[in-house]
Amino acid sequence: MLENIGALLTYLIAVKDDKTGHIEVKGINSLQCLLKDFPRHIEALKKETGEAKSEDILEIYCILGTNQQIEVFIRQIRKIQYQVFNHILSDSDFDYKAYILHKLVEKKQKYNLFAQAAWLITYHTFCLEHLYSLQQFRLIGQDGKLEVYCLGMGLEYEDSRLLWMQSAAEIWIEREAPRISGRQVIINSFWLGDLKGRRIIGALPQNDGDGYFLLVEGGKKIRLNVGSTAYMNEQIGYKDINLFSINDINIILSNPVYSFGLLFQPYEIFEDWQKIFQYAIAVLDVKWTIKTLQEVYEAFLDFMGKQICECIEAPPMLTKEIFFDVYLKRIVDMREYLCCKEETVLSNDWLRMIGNRFIYLSNIYTLLEKYNPKEIREMNRTKTFKLTDFRQLLYESEKGTAYQKGIIWKEVAAYMLERIVGLKVNGRRLRVARQEIDLCCINISVEEELWNFGALILVECKNWNRKADVRVIRSIGQIMYIKGTTTTFLFSKRGVTSEAEAEIIQLALRGVHVLCITKNDLLSISKKEEFKELLSRKWYELEQSIENDLGLLG
Known part of the structure; x- marks a missing residue:
């Protein structure tokens, strides 16, 4: 326990x-x-x-x-x-x-x-x-x-x-x-991390007449008259604008008070944990049914009531069957979104929140391990690495037609990513905004370094004899904006042009990371642990390049 x-x-x-x-x-x-x-x-x-x-x-x-x-x-x-x-x-x-x-x-x-x-x-x-x-x-x-x-x-x-x-x-x-918020200790820096990279939409008056609040991208509220606790994960809702917001609708769909008669307080804390629980359920290789989902969800509610939130009993209004029917459909939507299916509509704010709360995943995985031990163990395994096989792929990426070279280069990228514990290749040749993305990865780790890349990672592969130019970077930036992702791995055989490098810096100033992996980078690999080290080094080098850049001030 x-x-x-x-x-x-x-x-x-x-x-x-x-x-x-x-x-x-x-x-x-x-x-x-x-x-x-x-x-x-x-x-x-x-x-x-x-x-x-x-x-x-x-x-x-x-x-x-x-x-x-x-x-x-x-x-x-x-x-x-x-x-x-x-x-x-x-x-x-x-x-x-x-x-x-x-x-x-x-x-x-x-x-x-x-x-x-x-x-x-x-x-x-x-x-x-x-x-x-x-x-x-x-x-x-x-x-x-x-x-x-x-x-x-x-x-x-x-x-x-x-x-x-x-x-x-x-x-x-x-x-x-x-x-202490409910049963959990909360500190300012934990909440305020939510606001990094978000635009201020405007300043609105409180309906109770108690000053103003800033409305921030994602529907976040920052109260202007309460000092150090100005932001506590509060979101705009019906009481502020007399209209139902996305957050209000999500609460109605996913709050267990309606079907279980359990009111968890504060709800903002409960909802954060629930979103991490939903993410873990979505990335776990389990074919969920209403019965199996109900079993793990009730264990989750028991954990929340004992460890994280205060809980008040109330008379339920809906059946559990209705609740889990809706809940299961939401998990399906999440899985499709994480496969980059273009027709699936989910708030990309969800991805940002997951990245800021990844620390909860360790406890959620531990909770799920009792019910799905095999699947949890499999998450920490990778495919076998053989240097000769990897070098052979690199060699074959130089042979054949341009199309064949492109296919093999994608296999090179997949070979690398499938041998990093905590990353899972979740889709290939995907259509996003009328453009194709070669691969996408989801983050299933509890490693801080890997969560620098976010929850959903796009992968673009260019096996060209010339360097990738600025148009490639701008195209990647547009796709990342649409999907709400913060990192793309660009496997470019020859690297990028100086103009493309400048564009990568501009994206990094907005919190968007394009990490370029060249053929020379891959030739330096001798063991699979170096794949993760390579990506982490690229991320930190990009962060260091903008550390004192005045562009961070806007």
């Missing part, structure tokens, strides 16, 4: 300046990435401190939750650390680092956030460059319901250092305004 999923773990690193009293605070949290990826992010954050002295660097882990959750976590971490100490004291040959690393990646840990967090902190305490002592303190959130339990990493107990750590944690709390 999944436990304590609504709580939040954050790691903070701060650099203090005793002379000015200034503290710079950065961090990573469990709404941004899986706990297994924390060590990698921690290493990167430490590198960013540059030449700061070790005594000026503060490291703090914070667990955020209810008082009851905090007490459970304290018992958990004390038990684990006592266990490690006892092993060390009772056996001089005990390899505590290997033991901790084994526990850190143990499969059963994924069911309990606190167990994962406790082993992560224990890993940091025992296995890094120093043997740290833990300096603990507690803070209370702004809503009075939230507790923040902090563990600072210290070489020895120092009152002054503890005060600096408290200041760093308070700065983060003021900035992020953590609060």
